[in-house]
Amino acid sequence: MKEDMMLLREIERYLEGEMSGQEKAVFEELRRTHPLINKQVIEHQLFLQQLGSYGQRQSLQAKMDKIHQQLDMPNLRKQAQEATYTAKRISIRRKTITNLAAAACIALVTSLSTIAVIQKAAKNKSTAQYEDVRRVLNNIQRSQTALMNDINSKNKAPVNPGTYGGTGFAVSGNGYIVTNYHVVAGADSVYVQNNKGEAFKAISIFEDISSDLAVLKIADSSFKNQPLPYALKPQSVKVGEEVFTMGYPRDEMVYGKGYISAKTGFNGDTTAYQVSIPVNPGNSGAPLLDSKGDVVGIVTGKQTTSDGIAFAVKSAHLKRLLDEVAKDKGPRKEWSHKSHLEGLNRVDQIKKLEDFVYLVKVYN
Numbered sequence: 532m533k534e535d536m537m538l539l540r541e542i543e544r545y546l547e548g549e550m551s552g553q554e555k556a557v558f559e560e561l562r563r564t565h566p567l568i569n570k571q572v573i574e575h576q577l578f579l580q581q582l583g584s585y586g587q588r589q590s591l592q593a594k595m596d597k598i599h600q601q602l603d604m605p606n607l608r609k610q611a612q613e614a615t616y617t618a619k620r621i622s623i624r625r626k627t628i629t630n631l632a633a634a635a636c637i638a639l640v641t642s643l644s645t646i647a648v649i650q651k652a653a654k655n656k657s658t659a660q661y662e663d664v665r666r667v668l669n670n671i672q673r674s675q676t677a678l679m680n681d682i683n684s685k686n687k688a689p690v691n692p693g694t695y696g697g698t699g700f701a702v703s704g705n706g707y708i709v710t711n712y713h714v715v716a717g718a719d720s721v722y723v724q725n726n727k728g729e730a731f732k733a734i735s736i737f738e739d740i741s742s743d744l745a746v747l748k749i750a751d752s753s754f755k756n757q758p759l760p761y762a763l764k765p766q767s768v769k770v771g772e773e774v775f776t777m778g779y780p781r782d783e784m785v786y787g788k789g790y791i792s793a794k795t796g797f798n799g800d801t802t803a804y805q806v807s808i809p810v811n812p813g814n815s816g817a818p819l820l821d822s823k824g825d826v827v828g829i830v831t832g833k834q835t836t837s838d839g840i841a842f843a844v845k846s847a848h849l850k851r852l853l854d855e856v857a858k859d860k861g862p863r864k865e866w867s868h869k870s871h872l873e874g875l876n877r878v879d880q881i882k883k884l885e886d887f888v889y890l891v892k893v894y895n
Contacts, residue, residue, distance in 0.1 A: 538568070542575050661797050661842075663832040665697045665714045666780065666812035668892065694895040698778040698817040698830070699723055699747060701887040702853055704758045706731075706749035709849060710816030710891050711831055712738050715745050723749065723889040726784055730892070737856045742802060742848045743831050746856050747891075760883045761818075762870040764825035765847040768804070770794060776808060776830055777881065778817030779890040786881060787814075789839070796842040797834065803842050804828055810841040816891060819843045824872025824880050 544550050545558050562569040697714030701707065708723060715721055715735050724730040731751040738745045768774070768791050775788045789808025796803025806819065810833050819828035828843030872880045 538571070539575070542572050545572065546576055546579065660834055660836050661832055662835045663711070663713050663815055664780075664810050664812050664830065664841075665695050665711070665815040668694060668696045694718075695893040696779065696813050697815040697891045697893070698813065699889045699891045700816075700818040700826075701759060701889075702746070702763070702849075704756045706751075706754050706756070707856075708733065708747040708749065708889060708891075709829065709853075710745055710747060711829065712740055712743045712745045713831075714815050714891055715747070715893055717895055718893040720894045721747060722892045722894075723747065724892060725889055726885045733891075737852070739852055742844055742852065744829065744844060744849060744852055746852065757886070759887065760871040761820065761824045761826060761887075763846055763850055763853075764821065764827050765850045767794065767845070767847075768821060768827050773822050774806060774808065774819050774827060775877070776810070776814065776817045776819050777884055777888045778810070778814040778830065779888075780811035780813035782890070784885055784888060785811075785814075789841075792840070796844075797832070800842070802848055803831065803844050806830075806841045806843050807839055808841050809839055813890075814841075818884075818888065820884075824870045824875070824884070 541558065545555065550558060562572055695714060697710055699708040699710035699714075702709050715738075718735070721733045721735065722730045723733045731749045731754050733747040734750050735745050736748045770791050770793065772791045773788070774791060775786065777784055777786055779785070787809045789806055791804050792807040793805035795801050796805055804819075804827075806828070808819075810817075810830055814830050815832070817830040818826050819830055821827050826849070827846050829846070829849060830841060830843045832842050834840040834842070872883060875883070
């Protein structure tokens with residue numbers, strides 16, 4: 532037993548480095564030659580390591596207990612409360628930002644919707660201020676004279692009055708007539724009727740949507756050629772210049788007098804004139820003539836918000852259209868001659884004009 536205690540002491544001296552160099556060399560030789568002693572050294576070394584680890588854990592635990600005892604618990608609670616408050620502030624801030632973003636999106640959508648509504652309203656308002664002047668024939672009670680003309684005339688349109696009506700005028704002596712595109716748009720058949728009540732089948736041979744013009748050709752062998760008494764004036768007319776028109780807002784021709792009130796048409800349209808002249812449904816496609824009897828425009832529509840304000844396509848656009856059609860065996864260039872109406876009084880001018888202005892009847 533005593534020997535065991537002495538050996539244990541020597542092992543501890545060895546492991547703790549207390550032996551001299553010579554003692555250490557002798558002890559290591561002893562470990563090498565005695566396996567049991569070597570085993571005891573290893574086991575004791577492991578025991579000391581475990582004991583050291585346990586001691587370190589105990590020391591650490593004691594230090595932690597001491598720290599916990601020294602801590603001010605109210606401060607901890609205060610810090611915890613502050614942390615909670617900060618977290619709430621961050622959460623509230625995030626919610627606020629989210630709400631603001633949502634509100635901004637709603638405001639943006641609302642603004643865009645409002646702009647779209649305003650633009651649509653402005654467009655609708657603009658459209659409402661302009662009205663083409665073709666007439667709905669189905670809603671018009673035909674006159675006794677017109678009915679009698681239909682019965683007595685060999686050349687007549689179908690018995691029913693048609694869908695739409697407008698006005699057209701001759702641009703050549705061989706059966707070419709100009710009217711508005713919106714008068715004949717979508718037509719199944721078209722008839723033109725002169726002031727005598729004679730009706731002739733016509734076909735649309737050229738349409739220009741941009742200028743709202745259409746060229747018709749009378750497709751009837753009974754039609755008789757006759758030279759035009761008027762000319763086409765492509766030059767611009769001056770503001771204040773007197774003009775007149777002849778059209779079919781009724782089943783008989785109606786004369787209207789006025790003047791050029793602006794060099795541009797509806798909404799500043801440079802292809803048209805603004806004219807102070809009375810027009811009504813049925814005047815679409817009527818010729819606008821100056822005091823000499825030259826054609827200076829074609830009536831297209833009127834302004835609904837003001838009485839007596841009409842619009843007419845300038846004759847320069849009609850001339851370009853006729854030049855284009857003439858390339859393909861269209862109307863002869865009879866509009867370039869001098870007007871035969873110059874110098875005549877208005878009554879005589881109208882008398883010569885009325886044979887060349889037609890009621891256009893459209894059947895859909």
